[in-house]
Amino acid sequence: MSEQKTPYNQIDFVVKAPRFRIVFSYMSNKGVAFVREYLLRLLEVTPCKPAQIAQYFGFTQHETEVALADLEQHKWIIWQDNGLIALTEEGQMLFDENSDSPHIPTLKECGGEYRMELLDSNFLKKNDCDKNRQQAIELVIEPKVLSESSEIARKTFQNRFWRLMKDDIINLDEKDISLYKIDAIEPKGAPDYFRFTQQFELLPETGEAKERHDVLTVTQQENIQQAITAQLERFGHHDNLRELRNSMAEIGDDDTLKVLFGGTLDFNEFLKVYQEHEQQNGLYFLGQIYHQETLFEQINKILDNLNKKSPKKLYWLAPSDIYWGKQRKIHDKIQNLIDKQKNGYDFRLYLPLPSERNRYEKQEWLNHFKDTSDKVLYGFCEGFLDRNTEILFLEDKFAVVCYHAKLSSYPVTLPIGFMTTKADQVQKISQLVHRYLSSFYHDEGYEMKDFGLLNEK
Numbered sequence: 039m040s041e042q043k044t045p046y047n048q049i050d051f052v053v054k055a056p057r058f059r060i061v062f063s064y065m066s067n068k069g070v071a072f073v074r075e076y077l078l079r080l081l082e083v084t085p086c087k088p089a090q091i092a093q094y095f096g097f098t099q100h101e102t103e104v105a106l107a108d109l110e111q112h113k114w115i116i117w118q119d120n121g122l123i124a125l126t127e128e129g130q131m132l133f134d135e136n137s138d139s140p141h142i143p144t145l146k147e148c149g150g151e152y153r154m155e156l157l158d159s160n161f162l163k164k165n166d167c168d169k170n171r172q173q174a175i176e177l178v179i180e181p182k183v184l185s186e187s188s189e190i191a192r193k194t195f196q197n198r199f200w201r202l203m204k205d206d207i208i209n210l211d212e213k214d215i216s217l218y219k220i221d222a223i224e225p226k227g228a229p230d231y232f233r234f235t236q237q238f239e240l241l242p243e244t245g246e247a248k249e250r251h252d253v254l255t256v257t258q259q260e261n262i263q264q265a266i267t268a269q270l271e272r273f274g275h276h277d278n279l280r281e282l283r284n285s286m287a288e289i290g291d292d293d294t295l296k297v298l299f300g301g302t303l304d305f306n307e308f309l310k311v312y313q314e315h316e317q318q319n320g321l322y323f324l325g326q327i328y329h330q331e332t333l334f335e336q337i338n339k340i341l342d343n344l345n346k347k348s349p350k351k352l353y354w355l356a357p358s359d360i361y362w363g364k365q366r367k368i369h370d371k372i373q374n375l376i377d378k379q380k381n382g383y384d385f386r387l388y389l390p391l392p393s394e395r396n397r398y399e400k401q402e403w404l405n406h407f408k409d410t411s412d413k414v415l416y417g418f419c420e421g422f423l424d425r426n427t428e429i430l431f432l433e434d435k436f437a438v439v440c441y442h443a444k445l446s447s448y449p450v451t452l453p454i455g456f457m458t459t460k461a462d463q464v465q466k467i468s469q470l471v472h473r474y475l476s477s478f479y480h481d482e483g484y485e486m487k488d489f490g491l492l493n494e495k
Contacts, residue, residue, distance in 0.1 A: 043239060044239055044242050046324050046454075047238040047450050047451060048367075049236050049365060049450065050235050050364055051175050051176075051177055051233070051266060052175070052233050053177050055155040055230045055231055055232045056153070056226075057151055057152070057226040058153075058154065058191050059149065060191070060220065060223050061147065061149040061221045062148055062217060063146065063147050063218040064145070064210075064217050065145060065215060075140060076095070077095070077106075078109070078114065081123060082130070082140070085124035086123055087122055088106065109129070112128075114128055114129035148208075151226060152207065153167050154187075157179065157262045158256065159194040161194070161195070161198070162207070163206070163255075166233070167232055168232075170231065170409075171231045172405065173366050175360075175361075176231075177262065177265040177266065178265060178268070178269070188225060192220055201257070236251065238448070238449065240303060240448070243305070247447060250266070270449050278444045282426055285423040285427045288423065289423075289467060289470070293314070294454060296311070297311055298445070308454075319459060321456060322455075322456045323454070323457075324454050326362070326368075326453050327371075327430060327453070328370075328372075336436075337457075340435050340459075341381050344382040345382060346380075346381065348382065350383045350433040351383065351433050352385045352386070352430075352433075353388060353429070353431060353471060355422060355471060356387070356388065356389050356428060357425060357426055357428045357440075358420045359425075372414075373410070376411055386414055387415055388416045388418045388475075389492065390417075390421075391403075391417045391418070392420060394417070403415065404492055412491070412493045416488070417490070417491075418474075418489055421479075427441055428441075431468050431471065433464075436464060437463060437468065439467065440455030441453070441455055475487055
């Protein structure tokens with residue numbers, strides 16, 4: 039593990055990003071078409087002073103200066119000694135005998151679909167957006183911003199036109215162009231979501247939490263960062279080290295409490311335990327189970343060598359923690375376990391519920407895992423090992439334990455745990471799970487804590 043960068047959690051955040059059809063007119067060089075045309079027409083009739091031009095067109099002094107500077111840049115006008123402005127030879131050549139209008143660059147029209155997130159109004163590339171908001175924490179948008187999103191998009195598109203060109207959000211063959219005006223803007227269907235991952239890291243020397251990184255894919259992000267902070271504060275938690283101590287005692291884990299002693303992670307102690315587990319063909323890790331690539335490499339080796347004639351149970355019990363499952367990587371890991379069931383096991387993902395009759399929570403889980411087969415989604419009564427311990431085990435083969443430590447030293451949960459293939463430990467952990475799932479709780483009668491498939495009740 040790198041001592042320079044020690045992540046302990048990774049969380050996906052999403053921001054609503056409506057899609058807009060924007061049609062705009064542009065020119066391949068500076069200036070405004072009708073101003074050029076009619077100003078050239080006037081000067082073709084008679085030379086004028088700047089004040090006369092301003093009065094004729096109703097321009098301010100600044101607007102007059104900008105319009106004249108544009109024509110002067112193209113060498114179409116000249117200032118005469120008497121203060122009058124007249125056409126140069128090049129300017130005269132813009133007119134021919136058969137037309138009163140000068141032959142100057144014309145407006146071109148372009149239309150496209152653009153996505154803009156609603157916190158800092160960043161226009162986004164398509165691959166920075168997601169169609170769904172599952173496996174993420176959605177950041178809150180003010181109702182006023184939602185209702186005025188089209189007008190915000192219009193102003194932002196106009197004000198940041200050059201930046202959007204430079205960032206390849208606006209893709210045109212010509213590069214030396216300027217925006218003339220936005221002709222139309224309209225929302226298009228359901229919004230996309232701007233998805234980005236925040237890594238939460240600690241300093242190995244002290245165990246203290248490091249400051250969050252910037253969001254690399256956007257330029258403006260002050261409101262995004264404030265929204266993240268507000269959301270984390272809303273999910274504020276009390277320390278649960280005492281409850282975790284009880285869980286560790288039940289599991290027979292004497293190591294992890296030493297690592298977390300004092301309310302922060304002791305990195306030197308962590309490395310000692312990590313090496314001890316490695317020597318015993320186990321694995322000790324920091325971070326969510328679904329972030330552990332080495333762990334899943336070991337799991338896959340075991341799953342690929344099962345005896346299909348002796349099916350086993352593979353259960354994954356989720357903790358009651360707001361940050362669990364808030365990262366797209368979990369979908370890939372679950373799908374991997376689903377796909378390998380043909381090797382000889384029955385996979386169930388158990389998700390915690392306050393009670394069997396809580397339809398809202400059930401639907402929330404079904405929505406959260408809408409891209410996952412509902413044949414593996416099970417519910418169970420929350421409360422297993424004080425709701426803070428996650429278990430993934432395959433009967434007689436392996437067990438993974440992950441404690442979700444809520445400590446005041448860290449803004450989000452610090453997951454830490456281990457994998458074991460020792461037969462006695464695997465049996466003890468799997469028995470803990472079976473004993474809990476087959477027990478009863480009282481809710482308008484006695485109900486089993488294993489609620490079965492989520493979509494059947």
